[in-house]
Amino acid sequence: MRIGELSRRTGVNQRLLRYYEEQGLLRPERLASGYREYGEDDVRVVGRIRCLLAAGLNTATIATLLPCVRDDDERLVPTCPDMLAHLSRERDRISGAIEELLHSRSMLDTVIGAGTDAGVFHPAGAG
Template sequence: MRIGELSERTGTPRRLLRYYEEQGLIAARRSPNGYREYDERFVDRVTQIRGLLDAGLPTRIIKQILPCLDKPRTIYFPDATPEMIATLRHERDRMTDRIRCLTRNRDAIGEYLDAVLDYDRTEAGTRGGTEDRSGTEDRSGTEDRSRGDADGSAPGARRP
């Protein structure tokens, strides 16, 4: 497939795909007319790269670990140095912390949305020419005569 199709299928701009190629993360064959041709497997590879970049890994580390992530999931890492293992552990722990933070933020936003939607549903039942529960008049400008006395005042309210 050509770069435009890979871009479309992965949602990755062509410019970024060229950058990944420069960094040695993906490789293209060149057709006789000079166009880049990518194997089907690069659709998954680009998705992996984007996920790792989103997780905060730099391309130099991604380049080193990509061979371990290829399918089949056979781990082959003949030159793993203690420094590389320490770096990978650090990055894994950092990702775990970030996942916790993102999960906490997602849950907080979800709780907020639930509260807002519950409030909106409650308020929707009182709208349509009626006062809301706070006692303020709604946008229609009409008073709620379904509660209180015939003149729209609250039960027991003093009249002028």
């Protein structure tokens, strides 16, 4: 199938599919004409990529992990022994980022609260 068909079937725009190829996540065959030719498995690979991106992983990490996952009833299952340790490190990284964001939000809440108490600031929707 051509890139337009893969885009239609996966809901991922063609520009993003080309980016996945640049990052080594997709490896379509090239026809003599230069057109990309994708197979049925590429539809599943794009689904895996989207799932791993949604989990907070970057494309470099996904390129490393992609060969080590398989689909099993609508979820990804690791197939390489060292993958779990790598995923645990990624989870710790994401947890740290969440903690930093929560702290930032708390600081903003403090500033907003002080402004509201002083009559300087009226949040949108407050009446």
